[in-house]
Amino acid sequence: xxxxxxxxxxxxxxxxxxxxxxxxxxxxxxxxxxxxxxxxxxxxxxxxxxxxxxxxxxxxxxxxxxxxxxxxxxxxxxxxxxxxxxxxxxxxxxxxxxxxxxxxxxxxxxxxxxxxxxxxxxxxxxxxxxxxxxxxxxxxxxxxxxxxxxxxxxxxxxxxxxxxxxxxxxxxxxxxxxxxxxxxxxxxxxxxxxxxxxxxxxxxxxxxxxxxxxxxxxxxxxxxxxxxxxxxxxxxxxxxxxxxxxxxxxxxxxxxxxxxxxxxxxxxxxxxxxxxxxxxxxxxxxxxxxxxxxxxxxxxxxxxxxxxxxxxxxxxxxxxxxxxxxxxxxxxxxxxxxxxxxxxxxxxxxxxxxxxxxxxxxxxxxxxxxxxxxxxxxxxxxxxxxxxxxxxxxxxxxxxxxxxxxxxx
Amino acid sequence: xxxxxxxxxxxxxxxxxxxxxxxxxxxxxxxxxxxxxxxxxxxxxxxxxxxxxxxxxxxxxxxxxxxxxxxxxxxxxxxxxxxxxxxxxxxxxxxxxxxxxxxxxxxxxxxxxxxxxxxxxxxxxxxxxxxxxxxxxxxxxxxxxxxxxxxxxxxxxxxxxxxxxxxxxxxxxxxxxxxxxxxxxxxxxxxxxxxxxxxxxxxxxxxxxxxxxxxxxxxxxxxxxxxx
Numbered sequence: 001x002x003x004x005x006x007x008x009x010x011x012x013x014x015x016x017x018x019x020x021x022x023x024x025x026x027x028x029x030x031x032x033x034x035x036x037x038x039x040x041x042x043x044x045x046x047x048x049x050x051x052x053x054x055x056x057x058x059x060x061x062x063x064x065x066x067x068x069x070x071x072x073x074x075x076x077x078x079x080x081x082x083x084x085x086x087x088x089x090x091x092x093x094x095x096x097x098x099x100x101x102x103x104x105x106x107x108x109x110x111x112x113x114x115x116x117x118x119x120x121x122x123x124x125x126x127x128x129x130x131x132x133x134x135x136x137x138x139x140x141x142x143x144x145x146x147x148x149x150x151x152x153x154x155x156x157x158x159x160x161x162x163x164x165x166x167x168x169x170x171x172x173x174x175x176x177x178x179x180x181x182x183x184x185x186x187x188x189x190x191x192x193x194x195x196x197x198x199x200x201x202x203x204x205x206x207x208x209x210x211x212x213x214x215x216x217x218x219x220x221x222x223x224x225x226x227x228x229x230x231x232x233x234x235x236x237x238x239x240x241x242x243x244x245x246x247x248x249x250x251x252x253x254x255x256x257x258x259x260x261x262x263x264x265x266x267x268x269x270x271x272x273x274x275x276x277x278x279x280x281x282x283x284x285x286x287x288x289x290x291x292x293x294x295x296x297x298x299x300x301x302x303x304x305x306x307x308x309x310x311x312x313x314x315x316x317x318x319x320x321x322x323x324x325x326x327x328x329x330x331x332x333x334x335x336x337x338x339x340x341x342x343x344x345x346x347x348x349x350x351x352x353x354x355x356x357x358x359x360x361x362x363x364x365x366x367x368x369x370x371x372x373x374x375x376x377x378x379x380x381x382x383x384x385x386x387x388x389x390x391x392x393x394x395x396x397x398x399x400x401x402x403x404x405x406x407x408x409x
Numbered sequence: 410x411x412x413x414x415x416x417x418x419x420x421x422x423x424x425x426x427x428x429x430x431x432x433x434x435x436x437x438x439x440x441x442x443x444x445x446x447x448x449x450x451x452x453x454x455x456x457x458x459x460x461x462x463x464x465x466x467x468x469x470x471x472x473x474x475x476x477x478x479x480x481x482x483x484x485x486x487x488x489x490x491x492x493x494x495x496x497x498x499x500x501x502x503x504x505x506x507x508x509x510x511x512x513x514x515x516x517x518x519x520x521x522x523x524x525x526x527x528x529x530x531x532x533x534x535x536x537x538x539x540x541x542x543x544x545x546x547x548x549x550x551x552x553x554x555x556x557x558x559x560x561x562x563x564x565x566x567x568x569x570x571x572x573x574x575x576x577x578x579x580x581x582x583x584x585x586x587x588x589x590x591x592x593x594x595x596x597x598x599x600x601x602x603x604x605x606x607x608x609x610x611x612x613x614x615x616x617x618x619x620x621x622x623x624x625x626x627x628x629x630x631x632x633x634x635x636x637x
Contacts, residue, residue, distance in 0.1 A: 334492065353499055354509040362479070364492045365499040369485065387492050394495020 027139075027298065028132050030057040030118070030125025031089035032082050035162055043120075043155055046311075049145040053134060056159050057125025058082050058117035061101065062109035064165070070401050071165045072107060073156060074116040075173030075180035077378075078248075078305055079297055081124045084116040085109065090124075090296040099380055106389035107172060110404040111396070115163070119180075120155045121147040121305050123298035129228070130298040141300055142228035149176070149312045153183045157191070167191050169399055170392060174198040174377035175344060176305070179312050182352065185331045186314060194332040194395040196388060199341050199377045201348035202322055202355070203313040208343060211251050212306040215244030219299045228300050241299040242290030249289045254340040254373035258282060315355075322355035329356070332398070333363040334391040336377075336384060343374040364391060441611025442547050442631055443469055446519060449545055449603065449633050450474050454516035457481065457541065459503050460523040464491035467498075479515075481506060504528045507536040519545045522629070525581045534597050537634075544599070544634040550606070552586030552624040571609040571628055587624045590632070600637035606630050 037043070038053030045051055059082045064071060074084045074097065081088065085095035085102045101107040101114055118126035121144070133140045160168070171184045171192055178200020185195045204212075219225055222240025226233050266272065267284040278284040318324040333356055337349035346367050356363040368383045370376040377384065396403075443466045450456060452474045458467050461480030464487075470476045480498035482488045491498035499506070503520065504527050518541030520533070525548050527533045537544040549572055550556075556567035566576040574581065585593070587606065594601055606614040606627025614627055623630070 332497065354506075357499065357509040357514075358511055360511060360514055362477075362497050363499060364488075364497045365501075366488055366492055367485065367500055383489060387489060390489075390493030390495060394492075397495060 027130035032059045045151045046148040054127040061114040064113040070112045072112045072114050072170045075177035077175035077177045082116045082118045106385045119152045123301035129300035139231050149179050170194040172196040186325045192331045196334045198336045199344045209310045218243040237299045238294040241294045245293040246286040246290040251343045252375040256371040323358035326359035329361045335365045338370045338376040340371045341374045456517045457515045458519045464496045510540040515541045517543045521547050524548045530583045538636045547631040549629045550587050550627045551584040553628045554625045587630045599634040603633035
């Protein structure tokens with residue numbers, strides 16, 4: 001999801017998106033580390049299909065300690081990637097959560113071994129619709145079976161097995177990343193010492209499914225989508241994907257934040273033009289968001305990953321009872337929400353907290369005051385940083401993980 | 410750090426709801442009752458501190474009694490301070506959120522200086538008895554002689570160092586006396602295991618006396634209750 005980009009970053013003068021770089025090579029041969037699995041490590045998917053072979057791309061930071069007790073898995077959101085705290089090879093920008101993760105940061109890479117993997121269905125090196133289907137030699141496109149949040153988590157678990165990590169000290173993530181955190185705690189409770197789901201929910205709401213459907217329809221309505229076979233035709237449904245991103249981006253913000261940042265300010269002009277050019281700064285900003293997004297994200301991948309979120313309903317496997325999903329959970333939870341987040345509102349987090357209480361699980365809950373909407377979890381929110389630091393410090397003490405050499409400032 | 414021998418509750422239970430007003434509600438900032446509460450709590454037990462503020466009591470109980478401690482606190486600042494010091498605390502409200510806890514979830518449930526600030530004290534007390542095997546409640550005694558004197562002679566609602574609010578801005582909406590509370594315990598089927606009258610600083614009134622004496626000279630009171 002987006003950083004707090006300023007309106008001055010210019011919008012429309014970047015040429016037709018079709019001619020710009022596509023994240024094609026990254027899908028098969030990512031700049032990050034990658035592990036390939038198959039055979040006895042084939043991936044059984046929720047839809048019934050077995051994925052064999054498959055691969056998962058990931059980054060790591062810090063050092064795994066001797067008793068392998070200091071590993072933290074960071075799960076990324078819808079359009080995130082494995083480059084949580086390192087430069088993104090496509091955009092050249094710093095890691096998407098480098099404010100939270102890094103040396104001396106709340107998720108301190110001097111103390112913890114941090115792993116972040118591209119999700120299944122993604123487009124930066126883990127098997128997804130932009131990857132080459134080994135059976136046909138062409139890109140998967142819509143031939144890839146649908147994946148779920150639980151499939152993403154299964155894939156991460158196989159990676160951790162491979163890395164020799166039995167127990168995670170913590171799983172941390174926001175938005176769809178938070179969904180994965182919750183799924184981890186339910187699927188592998190004994191492997192998760194602590195869990196930090198931020199701005200998340202135990203199921204995707206009807207309104208959120210609705211927004212996703214708008215996004216998918218925008219992609220599929222682009223004539224260049226070609227039923228998902230745009231790679232073979234040498235085109236890209238960039239306009240559709242950009243519109244999807246523009247619509248979604250609004251849901252990541254808030255009315256007060258938009259008003260504070262843009263108001264009704266005009267873009268590089270003194271007066272309205274009585275036309276459909278981007279008169280207002282907010283229009284220009286959204287167009288910019290849409291256009292930069294298509295450079296780094298695969299349109300089919302957008303369909304798959306949004307669908308995975310839509311299908312997410314943690315209680316469904318437990319007769320609709322969320323407390324049952326968490327029963328006997330040994331995990332320490334720190335649930336967080338933001339006051340102005342209307343995409344994953346506080347009520348969703350509170351429902352999780354309520355269920356955890358009912359299951360007698362160990363839970364903390366903090367609602368952070370912020371007017372920046374859902375995106376707040378990616379931004380500079382000192383309250384969130386203090387909470388994560390405090391929670392992880394307390395949990396590390398309980399787990400017996402030594403503080404970094406210099407101690408804490 | 411779950412250490413307790415008490416069995417873990419399994420059922421999710423729905424029940425009615427209450428606001429934990431921070432301990433400051435009672436004023437004075439003196440929380441000498443923490444020491445007394447700690448003496449009542451069994452080592453290694455599961456404890457819920459309702460209206461836990463910045464977690465001083467929980468911290469004390471975890472350090473000295475090795476309890477598995479949880480907190481419920483209304484104020485954002487309080488919750489954040491607690492989580493930052495490594496405590497498990499949920500933002501919530503005693504009137505509303507106790508319903509989320511199952512029966513017998515805790516060995517000890519503590520409601521310190523908060524009952525008088527809830528909307529429905531009786532329902533809150535019943536919830537406490539439902540979710541905790543032992544319930545520790547402390548509250549300011551409105552029957553304290555100085556309060557009586559102010560009302561009797563001044564004809565005004567009492568304002569003291571310990572209860573520094575005027576009637577129109579006090580968070581304490583349901584005052585009671587020690588005798589009132591004892592009557593409520595009977596109505597709510599609570600058995601009084603232990604009780605003591607305290608001065609404003611939370612020090613026990615150091616002699617035994619009949620109820621009516623305590624009801625006069627105790628500025629606050631501390632009770633240990635069980636379901637009868």
